[in-house]
Amino acid sequence: MLSRRLFLKSGALLGCSAAAHPFLSSITFASAPGDNRLVVIILRGAMDGLDVFQPYGDPELAQLRRKLSVGPQNGAHDLDGFFALHPALGDLMPLWKAGELGFVPAVSTPYRDKRSHFDGQDILEAGSGTDMPLRAQRDGWLNRLLQNMPGVESHTAYSVGLDEMRILEGPAATRSWSPATQFRLSPQGQRLLQHVWHDDPLFREAGSQAVQIISDGIEAVNEPGGPTRDARAIAQFAAARLNEETRIASFSISGWDSHAQQEKTLQRPMQRLAAAILTLKEGLGANWGRTTVLAMTEFGRTVRENGGGGTDHGTGGAMLMAGGAIRGGRALGDWPGLRESDLYAGRDLMPLRDIRAYAAWAMHDLFNVQNDILERAVFPDLDMGDNPGILA
Amino acid sequence: MLDYSKLAAIRLGYGLSPVIESPADPQALVATVAEAGPKSGDITMDVARQVQLQVKAIRDENADDRLEQQRALSRETLTRGARQVKRRLARAVRDPGGFGERLVQFWADHFTVRAGNGIETLTSSAMVTEAIRPHITGKFGDMMFAAETHPAMVLYLDQQRSVGPNSRAAQRAPNRNLGLNENLAREMIELHSLGVTADYSQEDVRELASLLTGLYYDPASPRIFLPGRAEPGAETVLGVDYGGEEPARLEDIRAVIAHLAAHEATAAHIARKMAVHFIADDPPQPLVDRLTRVFADTEGDLAAMNLTLAEAPELETHLRQKVRQxxxxxxxxxxxxxxxxxxxxxxxxxxxxxxxxxxxxxxxxxxxxxxxxxxxxxxxxxxxxxxxxxxxxxxxxxxxxxxxxxxxxxxxxxxxxxxxxxxxxxxxxxxxxxxxxxxxxxxxxxxxxxxx
Known part of the structure; x- marks a missing residue:
């Protein structure tokens, strides 16, 4: 087997379609991208999984948290007699009942101990272990997936919104656009700009894509106002692309860093998350049945409330799954417990499994990608373990 | 070929202008940086405090036209915020070398305080006036102390809510669950000084959070430190003991910030960050090394850092390696x-x-x-x-x-x-x-x- 660095380097040297490489194609089994859709939402700021999916059935919870995560007594929606869904996500309850919403309560990336948002997000999007210096990890794991899928074109994957999405960065060509962007220029103006961008690879590539997107007739999305407008516009745009030839979309929802007044702080991001998922479902129509949504965050938060009615940076956290393609209505994976001896470093939820294993199995089932590609190229040195069965 | 004035205007300033002449050599360029100091008419916390007190007064009075009063104040605050943006842009446009205003932008970003609403636009602008502009040719440690203790930062990184669990304030209100909040302490080490790659632990973050208790902001009072909220006892941060006196003193916070600012990891972190911002995303190591040495040798003298950048041959060798934000x-x-x-x-x-x-x-x-x-x-x-x-x-x-x-x-x-x-x-x-x-x-x- 190729060493990982050499493998990545060969992809980088190739520059465009890694699948055309004779060696790579020989280890690439999957057929064309097919009809399944994958949406990855990065929840930036470290979502408090214990508050989103409240383990009210664990007797320790009430000792650790006095105001937060109280469970159904405080309006949360009971899920399975042990976990309850935060009230601000109540609009998603019909999905839970229909088996289109699920979660894993205790996962994490391999990142430990320094609890930096920025390094944590970089590792989440790079999909790497901790054996390479962070600055060397520019590629995202969705890009490495594309490098290993045949029949991929630039519109196969879209990053949506104004946030940088490292998860899609890398040698495989992808597209990037924001639903509110306007761009009107005569054909002559477009040609002249492409001429002056030509000698600068970064501007040439990005500028040509902008021109291409405009000439494809993709219009700015106009959603009615309100606090969830941006999230709805992004989801609507993503759904429209996924209804065409796009199969992978990624965007982020920020605002989860709830060091203080968590009850108030998390209202907005939760409303945005719920609105984004519901807008995807509505926009995708029949294609929702072939769609898997994974919402992941850089790490969880402290199990105890802090002095400001909030929580500080932790380790284990939750991953949310949605979509018509999943087997939802249940919690996947085990619960580590909240007793002092159950915790990580005496303060954080103990992660029970690598979040990348869930993402890897989802990609395996959606796109028919082989395990050895997922464990070596997409998530270097990952042990995928048993299939948790995210998909129906 | 670009002469120095054009090269420096493009790289360290805001580009060329047909009506404003840029300085012709490094000494002349850094001499213009002082122009970016605070000027009369720049917004201060006095203004932001007044607005915050007005908000409170309207709420407390609870008159029949309370909603209209709130709306009018909110409109006025938005207008005031836009005026601050206008002043910043106008100063940037007219700054001959542009370097001073670019440095203001760089340091305001280094000590980021996010402004999500009208009042926060005022407090974050006041922080630029009071904590950034006075120090862009001064000592890094002085800027860091001014920034970390500024109300805008205390509010943004939740220091306002961090109370010593054994402080008098916490003992007086046992039902309020008062305690530590790690946010400011963590970012002070990770982002503002040593950098995330440095050798520090969760325990250092925790101890620093404990030492920072007492920092506070109240719009009705000029005091920024309330000993009654401070955790009693000494704390150990990066192997050095601080505090322990009763009552707790702001001086201990000054001391730990001075120590963080003078740390060798801070010199390397700030040097690299300036090189990344002004020269190249992947900066040449010799430049980073020179800046690190200057920072260490001058105890964080930012005027010396500015001159090192202004004289750097990398201005020319790495031309156009940065994309303008x-x-x-x-x-x-x-x-x-x-x-x-x-x-x-x-x-x-x-x-x-x-x-x-x-x-x-x-x-x-x-x-x-x-x-x-x-x-x-x-x-x-x-x-x-x-x-x-x-x-x-x-x-x-x-x-x-x-x-x-x-x-x-x-x-x-x-x-x-x-x-x-x-x-x-x-x-x-x-x-x-x-x-x-x-x-x-x-x-x-x-x-x-x-x-x-």
Missing amino acids: PLDFMVASLRAIGLDGPDVMALTEQEVRGWLMRGLTAMGQPWSQPRGPDGWPEEAQAWATPQGIAARTDWIIRQLPRLRKDMPDPRDLMHAAFGDAASEALQWAVPKAENAREGIAVVLASAEFNRR
Whole structure:
């Protein structure tokens, strides 16, 4: 087997379609991208999984948290007699009942101990272990997936919104656009700009894509106002692309860093998350049945409330799954417990499994990608373990 | 070939202007940095406090027209915020070398406080006046102390809610569950001083959080430290003991910040960050080493750091390796079309919001609203995206012409923006535009204008 660095380097040297490489194609089994859709939402700021999916059935919870995560007594929606869904996500309850919403309560990336948002997000999007210096990890794991899928074109994957999405960065060509962007220029103006961008690879590539997107007739999305407008516009745009030839979309929802007044702080991001998922479902129509949504965050938060009615940076956290393609209505994976001896470093939820294993199995089932590609190229040195069965 | 004044204006300033001459050598350039110090009329916390007290008074009085009062105050606050944005932009446009205002931008971003509403726009602007501008030619440690203890920072990173669990305040209110909040302590080490790659532990973060208790902000009082909220006893941060006296003192916080600011990891972190921001995303190691040495040898003298950058041969060898962030791009465009500071000041606050601030939002850099306390990204890939380039082009086509009635001829604009150094591709393309508006877009949306 190729060493990982050499493998990545060969992809980088190739520059465009890694699948055309004779060696790579020989280890690439999957057929064309097919009809399944994958949406990855990065929840930036470290979502408090214990508050989103409240383990009210664990007797320790009430000792650790006095105001937060109280469970159904405080309006949360009971899920399975042990976990309850935060009230601000109540609009998603019909999905839970229909088996289109699920979660894993205790996962994490391999990142430990320094609890930096920025390094944590970089590792989440790079999909790497901790054996390479962070600055060397520019590629995202969705890009490495594309490098290993045949029949991929630039519109196969879209990053949506104004946030940088490292998860899609890398040698495989992808597209990037924001639903509110306007761009009107005569054909002559477009040609002249492409001429002056030509000698600068970064501007040439990005500028040509902008021109291409405009000439494809993709219009700015106009959603009615309100606090969830941006999230709805992004989801609507993503759904429209996924209804065409796009199969992978990624965007982020920020605002989860709830060091203080968590009850108030998390209202907005939760409303945005719920609105984004519901807008995807509505926009995708029949294609929702072939769609898997994974919402992941850089790490969880402290199990105890802090002095400001909030929580500080932790380790284990939750991953949310949605979509018509999943087997939802249940919690996947085990619960580590909240007793002092159950915790990580005496303060954080103990992660029970690598979040990348869930993402890897989802990609395996959606796109028919082989395990050895997922464990070596997409998530270097990952042990995928048993299939948790995210998909129906 | 660019002479020094043009090279420095492009790399360390906001680009060339047909009406404002840039300094001709490094000494002259750094001499202009002092111009970016605080000026009379710059907003201070006094103004922000007044507004906060007004908000409280309206709430407490609870008159029949309370809602109208709140709305009127909120409108006035938004207008005041836009006026601060206008002043910042006007000072940037008219700064001859541009270096001073770029440094203000750099340090305000290093000590990011996010402004999510009108009042926060005032407090974050006040922080620039009170904690950033006074120190851009002073000592890093003094800037760091001013920034960490400024009300805008205390509020933004939740220090306001961090109380010693055994303090008098916590004992008096056992039901309020008062305790530590790690937010400011963590970012103070990770982002503001040592950097995340340095050798420190969760325990250092925890101890620093405990030492920082007592920092506080109350709009009705000038005091920033309340000993009754401070955790009793000594704390050990990076192996050094602080505090332990009763009552607790602000001096201990001053001491730990001085220690963090003088740490060798801080010298390397700040040096690299300045090199990344001003020279190249992947900066040349010799420059980083020189800056690190200067920082260490001068105990963080920022005037010496500024001179090191101004004299750096890497200005020339790494020309155009940085992509201008949207704010830099906007100021550079305003300068290139021949506007001066007073032209910007003549805009109404509504025009500032509609024509400038909305444009920044579309380009991905809403005013004072980076995603988190790490500020704006530096890498070219974060800005030269399809949607980013489209939004810049759209702003040039639709908004820029509103800002000047007699827009320059595109060929003159090309000369104003590049001197004689415009690329052949640009010289070929500009005269071929269908109309002047698109000709201007070809100049200002070009890769070479969007790089520095």
